Amino acid sequence: MRKPDLDEKVERIALMRKQLVRVLDDDGQAVGPWAPGLTPEQLVTGLRDMMLVRAFDARMLRAHRQGKISFYMQCLGEEAIACAQQRALRPGDMHFPTYRQQGLLIASGYPLVEMINQVLSNTHDPLKGRQLPVMYSSREHGFFSISGNLATQYVQAVGWAMASALRGGTAIASAWIGEGATSESDFHAALVFASTYQAPVILNIVNNHWAISTPEDFARGASATFADRGYGFSIPALRVDGNDYLAVYAVSQWAAQRARANLGPTMVEWVTLRVGAHSTSDDPSGYRTDEAARFPLGDPVDRLTRHLLVTGALDDARQQALADEVTRDVEAAFQEADSHGSVKGGVVISPKTMFDDVYAVLPRHLREQRDQVEG
Amino acid sequence: MTAMTMIEAIRDAHVVAMERDDRVVVFGEDVGYFGGVFRCTLGLQQRFGAHRCFDTPISEAGIVGAAVGMAAYGLRPCVEIQFADYMYPAYDQIVSEAARLRHRSAGDFTAPLTIRMPTGGGIFGGQTHSQSPEALFTHVAGLKTVVVSNPYDAKGLLLAAIEDDDPVIFLEPKRVYNGPFDGHHERPIVPWSKHPLGEVPEGHYTIELGTARVHRAGSDLTVLTYGTLVHVAQAAADETGIDAEIIDLRTLVPLDLDTVLASVIKTGRCLVVHEATLTSGYGAELSATVQERAFHHLEAPITRVCGWDTPYPHAHEWAYFPGPDRVGRAMQALMSA
Incomplete structure (x- = not known):
């Protein structure tokens, strides 16, 4: 698969919306012009990011089974996409994520304990118990507040990118959406705005093949791919192996460079598979069989591990040390967060705080209502 | 200016x-x-x-x-x-x-x-x-x-x-x-x-959000309204000779409750007027709020004059619009209640 120049005419790369960019081959080698040339240290860091996300998700699911949290959403099998893109972008850039991009926060170095405080809705929850678990927010870490209403963030990301351009900034926005939510009208509004104003934004579509119980073709319709959606807007659109850390890094870097060079938006369809359930409230046995074993793209953690082993950047001992380290980090964070209470345990902050932040300044009617709340 | x-x-x-x-x-x-x-x-x-x-x-x-x-x-x-x-x-x-x-x-x-x-x-x-x-x-x-x-x-x-x-x-x-x-x-x-x-005025000035304006001072009854209907209420007062106090709310949220209540307590009668449809309109909120806080000062039930609960018609626009006749009749009814 060729790697076009940043300013390649969109019609000359139009077919890439139907192809698949890959770097890691079946033998664990990085091949082709998209190989991003990361150092062994960067690669090990990438692997550690993904392992940390996976360990974090596993610990949260355990906490759910133990009745300590009310709800959780894992990203099993999709770790490479968020982790690699985070490392390919810069501090100051702003991601507008969905609920399955915890890898962005974790790879940015956001404290695990803060994430768990949020998931527990405890007394240290940075969002003060207002949001469903996993709906994180961190301006400092370039992670826009997650909404439960799908696709709204996509056009907001375009607006944020337009603002950065209007102010002469070099920061870019990265919009995230699942393939199912591309059916929403806000997705299409985002594309027309991105195209019209040539906003410096990456338009990510994570195609994990499942929108709760409906397979991807309900959103895709008669199009061959989701990257096809970019074509009618003349937005360069690539279809990429989302389980290939190196491909994700390289294409994210290419799209970010295009945006920063004022060459406009780039759409990327990341092909992956939602290995687990939609959420802890979902039971996929009613609508799907276990296709993870047959999924041709393979597990992203295994594939990067294999690459590092065959290239000598990692050995078995280091791999085990990494595994122990991430498990230890997650457990330590969980123990600390757990000491600050939880909504399931009934230890939360004062309910009077629900009146804060409705407005910048508390108006009279809310002040009067707050006075009626105990606590 | x-x-x-x-x-x-x-x-x-x-x-x-x-x-x-x-x-x-x-x-x-x-x-x-x-x-x-x-x-x-x-x-x-x-x-x-x-x-x-x-x-x-x-x-x-x-x-x-x-x-x-x-x-x-x-x-x-x-x-x-x-x-x-x-x-x-x-x-x-x-x-x-x-x-x-x-x-x-x-x-x-x-x-x-x-x-x-x-x-x-x-x-x-x-x-x-x-x-x-x-x-x-x-x-x-x-x-x-x-x-x-x-x-x-x-x-x-x-x-x-x-x-x-x-x-x-x-x-x-x-x-x-x-x-x-x-x-x-x-x-x-x-x-x-x-x-x-x-x-x-030229240049910069602001009107604080959450402050109403007494459009017309009066003593017979209070009209709570905003937008176009401020001027309709004025015409209705002029044409009926009723000394209405017309409050232009200007901001609906946050509401200037002090101005609203001071007027209703003074006049003892309250008419709510807006162009939007009646049912679950902002007038319902005003009516509920006034009766909760000034019930014992009211000499008559709070009355609403609003758009009908229909889509806004084309040919029958003026039959829909709560004009000075409707508002004036409501004022007269409120005064004789």
């Missing part, structure tokens, strides 16, 4: 805001090159450049969604929805996003934007160019809702809205853009140049 129409006053507010703060950007359908279908943004693009005032695709969700993103970045967008009737595609972005961003992120992100939209009928606009959807906004926590009735207030309130740190819905009854329309559609409209509220 300069005599201005409400259109000119709104335009002037934009100029002042954009000169004072380069974070203020203005956009919407036909807003840039052409200056808006009601001409409220005329000349802004020429004066400030296309990066400060620009046209958008026909996508209300896109306009407000992009504005939320820009506001989160740190800009102060002031966007126009061409008619309030067109805002429904943007409603999710207004209700679920702009209104809640500060709260759901615990102050990490905010959405200081102003969303202007022309409202109300009386221009033969039919059901898709005549609506008054203020209650769809006042019901939403996190929004402030302003309805203007005259040029002086429009400029001061729009500047306050743009400078506010929260999302503000700014409703402009289009029937009063060019004069204080009092409901007498059979007569020529008096221009703002012949009305004291058409005198607009």
Whole structure:
């Protein structure tokens, strides 16, 4: 698969919306012009990011089974996409994520304990118990507040990118959406705005093949791919192996460079598979069989591990040390967060705080209502 | 002071805001090159450049969604929805996003934007160019809702809205853009140049959101109203000879409860008037609030005169519009109750 120049005419790369960019081959080698040339240290860091996300998700699911949290959403099998893109972008850039991009926060170095405080809705929850678990927010870490209403963030990301351009900034926005939510009208509004104003934004579509119980073709319709959606807007659109850390890094870097060079938006369809359930409230046995074993793209953690082993950047001992380290980090964070209470345990902050932040300044009617709340 | 129409006053507010703060950007359908279908943004693009005032695709969700993103970045967008009737595609972005961003992120992100939209009928606009959807906004926590009735207030309130740190819905009854329309559609409209509220100060001033204005002092009864109906109520008072105290609420959320209650306690009678449909309208909120807090001062039941609970008709516009006859009859009934 060729790697076009940043300013390649969109019609000359139009077919890439139907192809698949890959770097890691079946033998664990990085091949082709998209190989991003990361150092062994960067690669090990990438692997550690993904392992940390996976360990974090596993610990949260355990906490759910133990009745300590009310709800959780894992990203099993999709770790490479968020982790690699985070490392390919810069501090100051702003991601507008969905609920399955915890890898962005974790790879940015956001404290695990803060994430768990949020998931527990405890007394240290940075969002003060207002949001469903996993709906994180961190301006400092370039992670826009997650909404439960799908696709709204996509056009907001375009607006944020337009603002950065209007102010002469070099920061870019990265919009995230699942393939199912591309059916929403806000997705299409985002594309027309991105195209019209040539906003410096990456338009990510994570195609994990499942929108709760409906397979991807309900959103895709008669199009061959989701990257096809970019074509009618003349937005360069690539279809990429989302389980290939190196491909994700390289294409994210290419799209970010295009945006920063004022060459406009780039759409990327990341092909992956939602290995687990939609959420802890979902039971996929009613609508799907276990296709993870047959999924041709393979597990992203295994594939990067294999690459590092065959290239000598990692050995078995280091791999085990990494595994122990991430498990230890997650457990330590969980123990600390757990000491600050939880909504399931009934230890939360004062309910009077629900009146804060409705407005910048508390108006009279809310002040009067707050006075009626105990606590 | 300069005599201005409400259109000119709104335009002037934009100029002042954009000169004072380069974070203020203005956009919407036909807003840039052409200056808006009601001409409220005329000349802004020429004066400030296309990066400060620009046209958008026909996508209300896109306009407000992009504005939320820009506001989160740190800009102060002031966007126009061409008619309030067109805002429904943007409603999710207004209700679920702009209104809640500060709260759901615990102050990490905010959405200081102003969303202007022309409202109300009386221009033969039919059901898709005549609506008054203020209650769809006042019901939403996190929004402030302003309805203007005259040029002086429009400029001061729009500047306050743009400078506010929260999302503000700014409703402009289009029937009063060019004069204080009092409901007498059979007569020529008096221009703002012949009305004291058409005198607009130059430069910067604001009217604090959440402050009502006593439009006409009186002792017989209190009229709680806003927008075009302020002038209709004035005509009804003049024509019936009833000494009505007319309160122009100006801001529906937050509500100036002190001014409302002081007047009702003084007069003992309360008439609520708005153009929007009756059922679950903002008048219901006013009526409930007044009876909760001033019941023992009331000498008669609170009365509402509102638009009928039908879509806004085209051929029967004046049968729908709560004009001075209906309002006047309600005043007389309230006085004899």
